[in-house]
Amino acid sequence: MLTIAADILILGGGASGLLAAYAAAREGASVIVLEKMPRPGRKIMITGKGRCNFTNVKPWDAFSRHIRTKANFLRPAFYNLPPEVMLDFLEAQRLPVVVEHGDRAFPSSYKASDVVDALVGAARRAGAQIQTEAEVTDVLRDPADGSFVVSCRDGRTFSGLRLVVATGGLSYPRTGSTGDGYRWARQSGHRLVECFPSLTALVPKGYKLTEVAPTVGQVAAKVLSGYDPGQARKATPWQEEAPVLPPGYPQPAGHLDRALPLSEFGRSLCGIHLRNVALTLVVNGNEVRSETGELDFTDGGIEGPVGFALSRDAVKAIVNGGKVRLLLDLKPGVPPEELQARLKSLWAEIQKDPRSRSGTIRSLLKVLLGKLMPWELVAPFLQSAPAILSGRKDNVRIDFSALAQALTAWPFDVAGFVGYERCVVTAGGVSTDDVLPKTLESRLVKGMYFCGEVLDIDADTGGYNLQCAFSTGYLAGLSAAKSL
Ligand SMILES: Cc1cc2nc3c(=O)[nH]c(=O)nc-3n(C[C@H](O)[C@H](O)[C@H](O)COP(=O)(O)OP(=O)(O)OC[C@H]3O[C@@H](n4cnc5c(N)ncnc54)[C@H](O)[C@@H]3O)c2cc1C
Structure with a gap:
């Protein structure tokens, strides 16, 4: 079968791969994205419960505190495509955006599919080709000219002068992210931080x-x-x-x-x-x-x-x-003595109430707890804190100190x-020690770049993870194109 050649092959058409494609194609490189799913950006579709919290507009100092790995590695990528530029980029694709509390940004339609359309449209208009249902199975290096030769499960083969690995992590495998990139990274000598x-x-x-x-x-x-x-x-x-x-x-x-x-x-x-x-x-x-x-x-x-x-x-x-x-x-925030005093005064009020006359201590305790927590929580709370009631059957008493303790430190x-079937991100991945932060090129394999969740990068919720994918994707694509 014929091998299709391009300057740059991008493995994975998710958040990072689409940004890499856009950046590289804009630099004039011929770019092919190989995406195993029938459509690109499948995971983006389920982000933010379908609303896509695509970035967080905090400045670097505050943003970096939400990165749970070596944040400094990300700094060059972040400054190359900071959140506010991501906002402008999407607005330029005719996608209005809104910034909500906590500096979290969404498309103003609150439709993740609009973000996918904007990213795919931008990459295609810049000249990138996106091949779907192209599941990459093998990545080899041609010893003759150093190019990368990539085979797909359906028998298609592609060659590229540069390779960008943007295959994501392991979470929500039904979106296509099944950790394939780790294998090629390991085969080519890169260290993996345990996922x-x-x-x-x-x-x-x-x-x-x-x-x-x-x-x-x-x-x-x-x-x-x-x-x-x-x-x-x-x-x-x-x-x-x-x-x-x-x-x-x-x-x-x-x-x-x-x-x-x-x-x-x-x-x-x-x-x-x-x-x-x-x-x-x-x-x-x-x-x-x-x-x-x-x-x-x-x-x-x-x-x-x-x-x-x-x-x-x-x-x-x-x-x-x-x-x-x-x-x-x-x-939270209520000192123990104040909480105990409040419990006792609530209890006194309940006991004074004429409706309480026929109630048992246990049923009145439920009334008390109902004033302190959602009603549905009362039964499991009581089940988990039997020490609240003390004394014999005919002389049951409430231990207010035990109650205050249970209310402020209910142990689980x-x-x-829950594993990769439903986690939001994969921690661990390709060691950032083996990748140059300024270009995202591998330190071990010239011409090979890594971006997005396949790297050992993960962050808190709030738009940080997608921004990490966009920033690293953009930098990897740009660097790969500039190196041609
Ligand atoms: C339920 C959920 C909600 C989330 N919500 C948010 C949110 O609101 N905000 C936020 O910032 N982050 C959110 N995230 C995290 C965010 O979606 C990811 O961190 C981000 O998508 C990672 O981008 P990526 O490009 O590295 O990987 P992905 O987006 O996973 O893309 C990788 C792509 O590579 C393709 N691929 C994999 N292997 C192959 C192969 N062998 N051949 C060809 N293609 C391949 C996959 O099909 C996939 O399309 C959420 C994640 C989940 C699971």
């Missing part, structure tokens, strides 16, 4: 009916060993609501498949949304980090902004064999975490 899921649900002990992943091949050792991405190709068409992983998909130790059924305890909590609570991560008995904000109990476990914010450190600790506990504070031992 693990980040921005994911943490599963409390007893939350799921069974805490043993039933069908998914759980790989307890190194994440990527023995994984054949070719198997992922046979997966049924992508569906947001069917997070079933292809057989043999790598998952680190501690992974609990999202599809595991909920226990009664899990069902009693699932669906509850809490505002203005604090969550503290405790690893091996030591408090690691606290976050205040919103929390969701879902079919996965504990997530929402504060859950996600702690998930990276929690997952890492579990993967390394640590004991992880979360402490939920339902009344963590049994595991």
